[in-house]
Amino acid sequence: MQHYSKKQLKEGLLISIFLNRSFLIMAVLVMVGLLLVSQWGWLQAAESSKGPVYKIGVVPQFGQRKLFRIWVPIIKRLKKDTGLNFELVGSHQIPDFEDKFMAGNFDFAYMNPYHAVNANRTQGYIPLVRDGSRVLQGIIVVRKDNPIHSVKELNSQSVAYPSAKALGASLLPRSELVKKFNVTTTPVYAKTHTSVYLHVVQNLVVAGGGIKSTLEKQKPQIKNLLRVLYYTQTHKSHPIVAHPRVPIGDMLKVQYAFLKMSKTLSGAALLKKIPMNKAIIATMPDYDSVKNLNFKRLRTK
Structure with a gap:
């Protein structure tokens, strides 16, 4: 993994904040605050103190039980490495998660790039x-025994998607089907990626939208019954984001903790389950390609 200096961490986060037009004033205050931070001892593991309990949200690509199995150990590690307190806030369905981050309910969250663009804007x-x-790449899957071999055969067919605004699993495949093949499907919103794959396996729909990483995480009895019919264009992967109300020092603690975690065997094993194989600094310009996408022809509600 690339090594980041403390100066690079500060500058990387400042770039993100400066590019957020709604928070230019906060950026000035941040610079003043950083000038006062001469020691970085707080970046090391510290005992948890009586402070705010930060709420962490995670886009529910999987069922709640699996998400909590993945994220509870990560949050425990974050608490140990940062000295901060966290609470994992579950969302049973992707629309529920979207409502929560659009209302600013999460202090930190793991979300898809389209969510990140909207969360930054609002x-x-x-x-x-x-x-x-890794990159984010959407897929369309069908049962292995399904004779369909072209996405053109999906026109007017019922196809499952996690939600209307899931980028890789819904917006990208639906948009590309329309623009490239003039194919319009009848969406069936299954709420999670796992549920989409189950819909296809159980012949409830002809096909389903997902992303490569969630298909790879499915149980063999599900994954082995599916084949990928179509791959979408790629975009930068899901970011972990912070609400601007979080103090700059705590943002940096969390950012540094993830970067550091990725460099250790035990930490990398935890992050791989997200999946996040190589944690690097993220900024809003990483998602300019998503900002430029046009989904006006699609229903996103």
């Missing part, structure tokens, strides 16, 4: 880290 959420080893 609440000023700032990207901290993302996976530098």
